Amino acid sequence: MSHSEVAILGGGPIGVEAALACVERGLLPTIYEREAIGGNIQKWGHVRLFSPFCLSSSVRGRRILATAGHLLPDDDSLLTGNEFLDQYLKPLAALPELAGCVIENTSVLKIGREDQLKGDNIGSDKRAASRFRLLHEAGGKQTIATADFVLDCTGTFGNHNWLGSGGLPCLGEDVVSGRIHYDLPDISGEDRDEFVGKRTLVIGSGYSSATNVVALAELSESDSATQIDWVTRSPADFPIALIDNDILTERDELTQRANRLANDSQSGVNWIPGYVVESLRLTQESNDQIEVTLSSVEDGQRRTLMVDRIIANVGFRPDRSIYEELQVHECYATQGPMKLAAALLGETSADCLTQTSHGLQTLQNPEPNFYILGAKSYGRSSKFLIKIGLEQIERVVLGLG
Numbered sequence: 563m564s565h566s567e568v569a570i571l572g573g574g575p576i577g578v579e580a581a582l583a584c585v586e587r588g589l590l591p592t593i594y595e596r597e598a599i600g601g602n603i604q605k606w607g608h609v610r611l612f613s614p615f616c617l618s619s620s621v622r623g624r625r626i627l628a629t630a631g632h633l634l635p636d637d638d639s640l641l642t643g644n645e646f647l648d649q650y651l652k653p654l655a656a657l658p659e660l661a662g663c664v665i666e667n668t669s670v671l672k673i674g675r676e677d678q679l680k681g682d683n684i685g686s687d688k689r690a691a692s693r694f695r696l697l698h699e700a701g702g703k704q705t706i707a708t709a710d711f712v713l714d715c716t717g718t719f720g721n722h723n724w725l726g727s728g729g730l731p732c733l734g735e736d737v738v739s740g741r742i743h744y745d746l747p748d749i750s751g752e753d754r755d756e757f758v759g760k761r762t763l764v765i766g767s768g769y770s771s772a773t774n775v776v777a778l779a780e781l782s783e784s785d786s787a788t789q790i791d792w793v794t795r796s797p798a799d800f801p802i803a804l805i806d807n808d809i810l811t812e813r814d815e816l817t818q819r820a821n822r823l824a825n826d827s828q829s830g831v832n833w834i835p836g837y838v839v840e841s842l843r844l845t846q847e848s849n850d851q852i853e854v855t856l857s858s859v860e861d862g863q864r865r866t867l868m869v870d871r872i873i874a875n876v877g878f879r880p881d882r883s884i885y886e887e888l889q890v891h892e893c894y895a896t897q898g899p900m901k902l903a904a905a906l907l908g909e910t911s912a913d914c915l916t917q918t919s920h921g922l923q924t925l926q927n928p929e930p931n932f933y934i935l936g937a938k939s940y941g942r943s944s945k946f947l948i949k950i951g952l953e954q955i956e957r958v959v960l961g962l963g
């Protein structure tokens with residue numbers, strides 16, 4: 563039995579499940595989590611997952627919790643993010659098996675190797691001769707830890723893309739940033755006052771933007787002064803692409819509902835397809851509204867809107883600064899690890915549910931004993947599902963030690 567130390571960066575579902583798998587293998591995991599367990603999921607905790615509980619939890623996790631006497635959700639229940647945390651992930655992290663393994667409110671800032679620089683022993687297993695060094699920070703105090711293996715499970719949520727044309731920050735995005743949400747505010751709950759009676763611009767054509775548009779439309783049903791503009795870059799007939807025969811009914815219903823709202827002139831949703839944002843400007847002359855200048859992707863024609871709030875659901879990207887002193891081969895398009903990105907490029911289905919994990923080899927990169935798992939392994943792609951991360955864990959952790 564090995565007693566190798568495994569540093570797990572991030573206490574989301576993949577970090578916690580990986581730690582349990584490590585314990586089962588006789589490894590010594592430590593989870594470093596910058597907030598509390600499930601910190602990213604908590605930020606959208608009011609939203610319901612599309613995938614049923616059995617796809618978002620491992621057989622191992624369910625077994626250990628059941629043995630410890632926890633009442634688990636039904637396999638097919640669709641939990642909100644908060645329910646998933648309270649009924650599964652937090653109890654999992656609090657199990658005696660992980661006692662002393664979870665360090666919360668601690669951010670990992672950088673990882674390197676003891677006695678080796680990034681350029682030493684290029685692509686060689688000799689790098690494994692020295693341990694990893696982790697610089698982490700808690701309450702303003704920085705500390706160094708060491709480990710034999712590192713699993714970077716820090717996700718991408720919270721590290722947003724920019725909303726301007728070409729993926730750049732649009733002119734004025736930095737100045738107006740205090741009025742922009744890049745995530746999923748609780749529009750019908752605790753953030754209601756921020757949106758009720760206001761005009762909100764939603765940007766994006768994924769499920770997050772659909773969720774936000776539907777919530778805003780519900781708000782406008784009870785308060786007709788609430789207005790919604792929805793800008794999408796594609797000039798297609800519908801804002802959100804439908805998945806044929808989608809078996810995730812919650813996702814299918816959301817897509818259909820958002821598309822209906824966009825195409826219904828009475829819905830209160832002003833859908834503006836085929837435009838990108840050129841600039842944002844705060845105007846004192848009209849009650850601190852934001853003047854938004856859009857330009858058409860087809861002919862560059864400009865139009866302006868005056869709005870109070872902006873929700874930019876334009877995706878997230880991995881924080882690569884954590885491992886910049888290591889030898890990580892990244893994809894130049896997605897910024898995910900190269901071999902996995904290349905395998906994902908071969909995927910033809912638009913449905914992330916049909917994907918499976920691509921095997922240990924695709925998760926390896928030139929830096930020995932360092933793995934990027936979970937949502938971060940998909941780089942900028944939003945197609946990751948917890949189910950895939952659970953498969954990655956089985957492949958990687960089996961080979962550690």
Ligand SMILES: Cc1cc2nc3c(=O)[nH]c(=O)nc-3n(C[C@H](O)[C@H](O)[C@H](O)COP(=O)(O)OP(=O)(O)OC[C@H]3O[C@@H](n4cnc5c(N)ncnc54)[C@H](O)[C@@H]3O)c2cc1C
Binds near residue numbers: 717
């Ligand atoms: C609205 C919404 C709905 C979704 N619905 C589903 C669904 O139905 N099914 C599904 O499978 N997936 C769904 N997802 C995707 C899901 O969130 C991810 O699959 C899952 O959370 C990824 O898990 P993870 O552990 O890789 O990353 P995360 O859950 O993002 O966890 C990463 C953790 O790392 C921590 N962290 C970040 N940086 C550092 C650092 N430097 N040091 C220490 N800790 C750090 C974060 O605080 C966080 O707790 C949804 C996502 C959103 C936004």
